[in-house]
Amino acid sequence: MTQTQRSPGLPGSAVWMLKSLESEVRPIALQITRHLRESLPAETEGFEEIIFTAVHGAMSHFIDLGLGRAAPYTAIDDHFRKVGFRVAALGEARAIVDGGIDMATTELWDELRRRAVENELSAAALNALNEMMTAYVDHLTAQVTAGFEAGTEARDQDNDVARARLIDRMLSGASAAEMEVQAALGEWDLPEKVTVMAVELRDGGRIAADALSATALTRRREPTQVVICPPHDAAAITKQVRAAAGPKSRVSVCWPVPPEDVPAAWRWANRALALVNARVIPAKPVIDCLAYRTEIWLHAEPVMRRQLAQELLEPLLAESENSREILTETLLVWLETRESAPAIAAVLGVHPQTIRYRWKRINELFGESLRDPEFVTQLLLLLKASVPLWVAGDQSDFDRYQQQTG
Template sequence: MATLSPPSADALRATLPDLADDIIAAIVSEVPDYARAMEGRFGEVVRFGVTIALSRFVDVLSGAKPKSDSQARDTYVRLGAGEYRAGRSLDALLAAYRVGAKVAWRRFVDAGTNAGFEPDTLYDLGAGMFAYIDEISAESAAGFAEAQSDAAGESQRRRRALVRLLVQEPPAAEETVRTAAQAAGWTLPRLLAAVVAGESAEPERTDELDGIAARLARRLGPGAVGAAVGGIAIVLLPDPEGPGRRRALESALSGDLAALGPAVVWPEAATSLRRASAAFRLAEQGRLGECGGGGDPSSTGQSSASPGGGSSANLVVAVEHLPALLLAAEPALAADLARSRLAPLDALAAGPRERLVETLRAWLDRPGQVQAVAAALEVHPQTVRYRLKQLRELFGERLDDPEARFELALALRAADGVRYT
């Protein structure tokens, strides 16, 4: 940019007193978003920004060090931030800068011509003017982006706080939750369910778990909110039983393991979280086996997807594993049940014991159906009859008592289908 002599710079400065008013009038006329915005505090800030911009530009042209350069930059940054907070895009402000540059350029050309500027000087003046507008536009864009980032961060912080408040025990007061939900911009749903998507006992991984929860919440849409709570990455999913919600959740997981708690009214969110957390832990250990929804005992803990809406390979649905969750809730009691009800088998060697346990499980699932038991075990029906004779010698009338059979089935699952640590 060419440097102007002091007399030439003074010729431009002489236009400044009235130029700011002309620029403001042009902006109001040509930028619709600002037709009514130039009153009050906003109008004062814009007028100050225009005055500073013009004075600063002439200082640069004259080779003088601009006064209050950091103050000027802060002005344009604040203008950009103000556009975000006012709910406008940056387009209107950038358009205002272009309108201002056009008006200033015309006035400077007239002043420069009258002062005898060389044509090359006028060309340089125009190039410098529009380069300068690009510079302050960038400063306002930075202010806009910073305000946007701050708002997003504050919104995310409030939503994480809301998640923690919803699942805390004992429950927070309903009015406290409603106030937090309003501050977070989140509508409390009629029903919600907790989704557990990660767990860690390491405190330093809280940020990582927050990230896992936030990513899953974003994939599920604007209604979902997520946070790390007590070493667990959770998402609260509104309307979990709505059309397509299960499928959307399975797709959002992208192959990662997660557990879905039961649908509850929002004041009972902690209950849904407890169930989902217990199911997630058992699934991670591969200990669900037969205890939920008739899964394959050789599976890793997740039942396969089915047309009837069962769990996907990566989504464990807590309500489909209630017997396992019941046993897991009292592991010592479950171990006592297994030891006491299966005690008649203790005296057997490992091989015979394993075969009789296998037969007992199959027979309890298909009482009185020798052919079906034989097919399930892939043995001859006579082998089944022989083993049943041995079982009757060990368990006696308990095999004919419905209550005792239920206890034996539960004991078998406590001993083999699910293990607790």
């Protein structure tokens, strides 16, 4: 049939029966999907959505054709080709699809025959429906065949290309199904969790895939290079990365995450490198993100930190540099410990009376706000995020305050 061809006219009773079936397409499709899932092998777990879409789409399209409507084949053909492609790409047998089509066809035909008996449909009308369904199923089977052949060919292609696609899919937050397809094409076992690394290279360097173990995926993603591997291989692959990248490189290793969280892990690993460059995190050849998870979290939203600094820290920003430094030092220790003046003095190595003088000034600056639990919590997190930047020489908060206040 052509892309917009209408099916030959059916007897009026058959048309009437198909019309009565329109409102029940979804529940029938759900029932067929459930039965198919129960009968198919365990390897097809997670196929429910694609099975339902295929059954529901085919039923709706078949009814449209039977009712003489202009019903393009484009969408339904594309979906069944994708079914065939996905099954082949995952290395499954073609028999899975053929068996599913046979079972779905049998269930739908049983439903049509039951309705035919209930409504005393003529044998001629039932035969016409049978011929139409046979031709329709043959057409869909041909689409599955085309998709399966394409999937088989793709699976046999260079797995380096497939692995590059897998990295792209993982970093873009693709569905589990998409990642499984690309992992199968690349002959890479997709683990329950992965370790994501961001490699900071010098002089436009690049790490070749063959420099790492086969369990590692890697690709240059400016300004850093990504490496993804199973957690149990992370230590060995980190050493390989260091050897391949050179002594001037730096590797940020995130803690293990599920594959669907790779985009977040990639952000965290790169954030850790940025914090090293900002001198918030100590500069080391290998950065263990787990050890600096608090810093990564506190600096996850730099724009929000800047805005909160202008709002919550305005009294401190207005102080002289020396006053701001000693008051911030005292306030942060109090927020972290809630200790008395003598205890804070012991931590800072000053006289308790000095702490009392400072605390008096802090109360003058912040007043009743220091008795607000929510304000105090925000102030603690904000200072823990901001003070390391100030100590490292970042003066942007003070410059921004002066610009706003003139």
